[in-house]
Amino acid sequence: MFGHGLVRFPKLSSFSSWMVTGFEKSILPQALVVSFSYALPFIEFGVGFLLIIGLFTEVALISGTAVMILLIFGSSLIESWEAIPSQLIHVMIFVWLLQFKGGNGISADQLFFRK
Template identity: 85%
Template sequence: MNTTAYLLLRLAVGASMFGHGLVRFPKLSAFSNWMVTGFEKSMLPQALVVPFSYALPFMEFVIGFLLIVGLFTEVALISGAGIMILLIFGTSLIENWEAIPSQLIHVMIFVWLLQFKGGNGISVDQVLLKR
């Protein structure tokens, strides 16, 4: 696996996750309200949607940051895929079929990067492993 190609793909998906989290911080309450409103008619109870809606931007931000710098890359990739799977499930419950392809693409990138994690040669992980 080409380390430059791996780096570029890791940076791209990391920037996506980081950006998703970052832009939601200043409007966290509004984001939560939007998400709660979107799930009003779903079978998910508000008691689950509210904490998830507040935690999601932080999870996206941290996972994105870790992927950008290449720190705890494997954990970040598994966590990112897990979050996307939860989002796909929720998106299905509200029948927002248009959002699912983007979420699936994120999962495919996370899984692909996991499959070829030997290509993660340009990362903080590699610097720490060399010690």
């Protein structure tokens, strides 16, 4: 997630154009696609960064899962079936990590929010 967001920052406009072009024939309004395409890299970067440092881990994992579900929905709308397996793998990893979110003793969550 961190890397996806990071590499899209310098080419935000072209990424948005690519995404809008991909969704031209979908039922989604163009304004929604444009908004999402500009927000997505920041969300991906933020979720990835929080997971790397282990801060607000549960929120980051749930947010990452929600983003991936939206991406799966979008991929389905444009029949981009080849993208869905990797998106599903991300969801499975996020859900799996949610089961063990308290087990990372060196995370920022453990440092700042010890119970």
